[in-house]
Amino acid sequence: MANIKTEEKKTKAQSMGLHTEVLKGKTQQKFFNPDEAENFYYWGTYDVDFNKRTNLDVMNMDCKEANKKIDELMSQGYGTIVIKNPQGKHSLGVGILNKLNLIFEGSLGYFGIGSIDGPTVRVNGRVGWSCAENMMAGKVVIEKNAGSCFGAALRGGDLICKGSVGARTGIDQKGGTIVVGGDAGAFTGFMMQRGRIIILGDVGINLGDSMYDGTIYVGGKIGSFGSDAVESHMTKSDIDWLNRKLNVAEIGDNFDVSKMTKVVAGKKLWNYDALEPTEKKGAI
Amino acid sequence: MCGIAGLIHRGKTSNVGSELQQMLQALKHRGPDSTGYALYADNDGKNFILRFKVGENVGEGSSSVNEDASVYDERKKLVDQMLNTLGAKIIKEDRLTPYSFRYEMEYDKDLMEFSKKIESIENVEILSIGKSLELIKDLGDAKVVSERYGLGDLKGTHAIGHARMATESGVDIKSAHPFWGYPFSDVSVVHNGQLTNYWNNRRVLENKGMRFMSECDSELIAVYLAEKMRNGATLEEGMKDSLSGLDGVFTYFVATKDSLGMAKDTMAAKPLVLYESDDLVAMGSEEIAIRSILPQEIDTYDPFDGEVKVWQI
Numbered sequence: 001m002a003n004i005k006t007e008e009k010k011t012k013a014q015s016m017g018l019h020t021e022v023l024k025g026k027t028q029q030k031f032f033n034p035d036e037a038e039n040f041y042y043w044g045t046y047d048v049d050f051n052k053r054t055n056l057d058v059m060n061m062d063c064k065e066a067n068k069k070i071d072e073l074m075s076q077g078y079g080t081i082v083i084k085n086p087q088g089k090h091s092l093g094v095g096i097l098n099k100l101n102l103i104f105e106g107s108l109g110y111f112g113i114g115s116i117d118g119p120t121v122r123v124n125g126r127v128g129w130s131c132a133e134n135m136m137a138g139k140v141v142i143e144k145n146a147g148s149c150f151g152a153a154l155r156g157g158d159l160i161c162k163g164s165v166g167a168r169t170g171i172d173q174k175g176g177t178i179v180v181g182g183d184a185g186a187f188t189g190f191m192m193q194r195g196r197i198i199i200l201g202d203v204g205i206n207l208g209d210s211m212y213d214g215t216i217y218v219g220g221k222i223g224s225f226g227s228d229a230v231e232s233h234m235t236k237s238d239i240d241w242l243n244r245k246l247n248v249a250e251i252g253d254n255f256d257v258s259k260m261t262k263v264v265a266g267k268k269l270w271n272y273d274a275l276e277p278t279e280k281k282g283a284i
Numbered sequence: 285m286c287g288i289a290g291l292i293h294r295g296k297t298s299n300v301g302s303e304l305q306q307m308l309q310a311l312k313h314r315g316p317d318s319t320g321y322a323l324y325a326d327n328d329g330k331n332f333i334l335r336f337k338v339g340e341n342v343g344e345g346s347s348s349v350n351e352d353a354s355v356y357d358e359r360k361k362l363v364d365q366m367l368n369t370l371g372a373k374i375i376k377e378d379r380l381t382p383y384s385f386r387y388e389m390e391y392d393k394d395l396m397e398f399s400k401k402i403e404s405i406e407n408v409e410i411l412s413i414g415k416s417l418e419l420i421k422d423l424g425d426a427k428v429v430s431e432r433y434g435l436g437d438l439k440g441t442h443a444i445g446h447a448r449m450a451t452e453s454g455v456d457i458k459s460a461h462p463f464w465g466y467p468f469s470d471v472s473v474v475h476n477g478q479l480t481n482y483w484n485n486r487r488v489l490e491n492k493g494m495r496f497m498s499e500c501d502s503e504l505i506a507v508y509l510a511e512k513m514r515n516g517a518t519l520e521e522g523m524k525d526s527l528s529g530l531d532g533v534f535t536y537f538v539a540t541k542d543s544l545g546m547a548k549d550t551m552a553a554k555p556l557v558l559y560e561s562d563d564l565v566a567m568g569s570e571e572i573a574i575r576s577i578l579p580q581e582i583d584t585y586d587p588f589d590g591e592v593k594v595w596q597i
Contacts, residue, residue: 088571167552
């Protein structure tokens with residue numbers, strides 16, 4: 001078991017309320033220190049040239065082999081990689097931590113492009129369950145439909161699906177924006193904590209069920225509201241932001257965002273009084 | 285977690301045995317314990333196809349009790365005698381494995397009584413009765429089962445199949461999918477999920493005279509739909525009723541002589557990807573199942589929660 005001690009001398013991050021404990025021994029964590037930013041090295045990243053372009057046919061590769069090959073190409077400086085014949089394979093394009101133009105000519109299976117931090121991804125097909133799970137930054141555009149748990153635990157960036165998505169879109173979302181051009185299934189925004197979800201079409205039952213915080217905008221019909229999800233008033237800043245976001249997403253031309261339904265947390269379900277000060281600041 | 289796959293060709297026949305094998309093989313990682321096929325073959329439709337087993341596969345990984353192979357011959361003799369007593373005329377018989385048989389027979393009386401009599405013989409289970417349904421299930425992956433039963437060349441209009449990971453019951457043929465919709469000819473069901481009101485429903489249905497051969501929760505769907513249809517409901521009506529009658533998480537397919545349907549529970553907890561065109565519908569737990577027979581770029585989608593769809597051939 002890790003030897004946990006509380007140190008009196010606090011780092012800048014700790015003074016902001018992010019950490020009050022420091023792990024010692026083998027499991028000691030090294031937190032980001034702004035003073036060392038100049039020498040900061042993000043492991044697994046490469047300097048790439050967006051004009052350096054290549055194709056990668058993954059027809060006869062398994063996902064591990066394909067992902068290793070993508071990593072190898074990035075290490076050679078390729079900034080634009082076109083993946084041919086993904087054929088619905090699972091876990092393609094995961095864990096990319098640097099800027100990159102990644103284009104999939106076809107469809108992905110489960111857990112596609114998960115845990116990414118920075119790349120711009122376009123999928124000219126459909127994606128399966130849990131696309132872009134835990135995505136931290138970047139922009140992902142899906143040209144067709146997406147499966148369930150689209151953008152699960154999303155932390156940042158823009159995740160866009162031009163078609164329809166399955167159930168539990170944005171489950172446990174912690175930040176970023178999800179934009180859906182079509183319809184969404186049941187439990188959209190289930191237990192979401194931060195961030196925003198925009199659905200231009202209809203949504204299924206239990207919208208925003210048990211959400212802590214965040215905002216969901218719906219353009220079409222709502223099957224039913226989930227526990228503690230309530231309708232809120234659209235403000236001018238909502239409308240401006242929605243128009244900007246749809247413009248960035250290249251979706252919903254001439255869509256009248258002012259008629260969308262805004263859904264937020266009623267904040268009756270969870271004990272918000274017990275939140276840490278920084279969490280309370282974000283949630284209330 | 286199990287994998288299910290199904291396809292229906294509309295207005296034509298195709299090599300559904302080979303197509304379903306490819307789809308199920310692509311889903312092997314979801315269920316390596318056993319594989320089952322319900323193939324709707326291009327038969328002449330005059331005679332019934334009776335598929336039954338007189339014992340279990342006791343090979344590697346099986347949870348069944350080992351038996352001396354000689355008991356299989358004794359049970360087969362008893363089945364033949366019972367068929368004779370019931371007035372069924374055997375046109376052709378094939379022994380596919382030491383424990384499973386395919387009979388082509390003439391029979392024109394009540395199938396429920398027929399099934400009860402045949403299954404009154406110890407350890408004999410009817411896998412299916414139908415004029416086009418060929419229901420095959422055994423331990424092993426899709427390729428192994430297909431080769432064991434010679435399904436590669438089987439032509440037909442539609443098919444459903446299942447790659448099983450045993451969770452609720454044993455690794456044996458009786459718990460493998462698909463399940464026949466006893467006592468209806470040509471009805472079969474495959475399921476991915478868990479049903480939580482299995483025993484409550486089972487007690488009610490058994491009191492109504494329905495039979496269960498295993499303790500696998502998925503069998504309930506076949507029996508539940510069969511009971512609804514027995515009381516005059518259409519397949520689609522029975523499936524819609526099941527969304528509230530069955531509790532738990534499920535995606536299931538049901539096939540009849542001329543149709544194929546899918547239903548998804550109201551929480552959409554189990555996956556399904558669907559491709560639909562004018563002449564073909566293909567669906568599976570994962571897109572790679574569909575891609576195994578349609579490698580070209582196609583539009584697929586996830587059906588929504590509580591969705592029921594039925595297609596005709």
